[in-house]
Amino acid sequence: xxxxxxxxxxxxxxxxxxxxxxxxxxxxxxxxxxxxxxxxxxxxxxxxxxxxxxxxxxxxxxxxxxxxxxxxxxxxxxxxxxxxxxxxxxxxxxxxxxxxxxxxxxxxxxxxxxxxxxxxxxxxxxxxxxxxxxxxxxxxxxxxxxxxxxxxxxxxxxxxxxxxxxxxxxxxxxxxxxxxxxxxxxxxxxxxxxxxxxxxxxxxxx
DNA sequence: CATGGGATTGACT
DNA sequence: GTCAATCCCATGC
Numbered sequence: 743x744x745x746x747x748x749x750x751x752x753x754x755x756x757x758x759x760x761x762x763x764x765x766x767x768x769x770x771x772x773x774x775x776x777x778x779x780x781x782x783x784x785x786x787x788x789x790x791x792x793x794x795x796x797x798x799x800x801x802x803x804x805x806x807x808x809x810x811x812x813x814x815x816x817x818x819x820x821x822x823x824x825x826x827x828x829x830x831x832x833x834x835x836x837x838x839x840x841x842x843x844x845x846x847x848x849x850x851x852x853x854x855x856x857x858x859x860x861x862x863x864x865x866x867x868x869x870x871x872x873x874x875x876x877x878x879x880x881x882x883x884x885x886x887x888x889x890x891x892x893x894x895x896x897x898x899x900x901x902x903x904x905x906x907x908x909x910x911x912x913x914x915x916x917x918x919x920x921x922x923x924x925x926x927x928x929x930x931x932x933x934x935x936x937x938x939x940x941x942x943x944x945x946x947x948x
Numbered sequence: 949c950a951t952g953g954g955a956t957t958g959a960c961t
Numbered sequence: 962g963t964c965a966a967t968c969c970c971a972t973g974c
Contacts, residue, residue, distance in 0.1 A: 788955070796955070806970055824967030826956050843955055875956050885969095918955055938956095 753898040759814035763789045763833040763840035768929045770831070770842055772902040772909040777881040780856055782847025782871050784899075785931040786938060788916045790830070792839035795921040799839020809889050810839040817897055819878070819888040826875030827884045831892060831899065845917075845928075847871035848936040849880070856880035873938040914942045 754773065759766055767789035774783050792799035792810075798820070799810040809818045810832060818830040818841045830841035849856055849870050856871070857864040860880050871877035878884065883897060890897050902908070910932035915923060917939060930941035 790955070798955080801971075804971075820955085821967090821969055823954060823956050824969075828955060830955085845955085873956070916955075920954085 753893050753895075753900055754815070756813070756815040756893055758901075759831060759833045759892075760835060761833065763791050763842060764927055766831070766833045767842040767927065768911055768913070770844070770899070771911045771929055771931050772906070774850065774900040774902075775829075775844060775847060775877075775881065775898075776851075776900060777883055777897045778852070778855075780849075780852030780881050782849045782877065782881070783931075784844060784846075785848050785934040785936050786844075786846035787929045788843040788845055789833075789927040789929075790841050790843060791834075794925060796916065796919040796923075796925075797839065797841075799841075803839075807839055810841055812836060812889070815892050817883075817887050817890040817892055819883060819885055821885060822875065827878045828874045829878050829881075829883050829887075843874055844877065845874045846934075846936055846938045847877045847880075848931075848934060855882075868936060872936050876938075912941045 767787040770784050770787050774781055790797035799807045803811050813836040814833050816832045818832050819827055822828050829844045832841045834840040849867055854864055859882060860870055862869055870880045887897055892899050912930050912932050913926045914928045915926055916928045930937055
């Protein structure tokens with residue numbers, strides 16, 4: 743059992759999330775998601791906003807989207823394809839439906855527990871959190887966390903380490919959707935080996 | 949109340 | 962490369 747290094751937990755405050763969702767998606771790259779003893783650095787995100795049809799909030803307020811329209815800095819967790827639970831961070835002011843989908847992490851702590859939850863050998867680190875369904879399973883995040891305050895725990899997101907260099911971030915189109923496919927609202931840490939799929943480099947010119 | 953569609957993953961050809 | 966699993970919820974009768 744590793745002892746905690748600090749007695750004061752540092753998490754991103756609500757003001758971080760109370761901004762345009764695309765900015766938050768970009769700025770979350772390099773931040774750290776923590777749940778219990780498991781944590782990982784965010785290397786891939788996507789932004790979703792009520793004004794575009796790929797967002798669950800596009801159709802308006804409902805039982806499902808209540809969290810999305812709620813206050814920022816809360817978790818929006820929903821079931822995808824009846825199997826996978828996907829973790830989002832609600833953004834923008836209360837009343838606006840917007841969230842960042844956390845799509846991939848570089849595992850940092852609790853790898854043994856992650857591997858157990860993922861039913862994988864601990865050697866296969868790249869497969870622990872390289873996808874939105876995978877990382878939720880690895881962190882032990884589920885529907886029960888829908889609506890959780892990300893500034894209060896037990897599920898939190900921490901800022902980037904201050905003395906670490908700012909990560910190079912690439913923007914590209916979102917994955918796995920059929921509507922508003924043209925928006926470049928997917929953000930990846932350049933060169934990361936823990937992405938759900940390789941980042942597509944935009945082709946200059948043409 | 950019945951139906952159908954996913955912000956995915958893993959197994960298989 | 963293809964495809965099924967599985968269930969919440971939005972939609973429509």
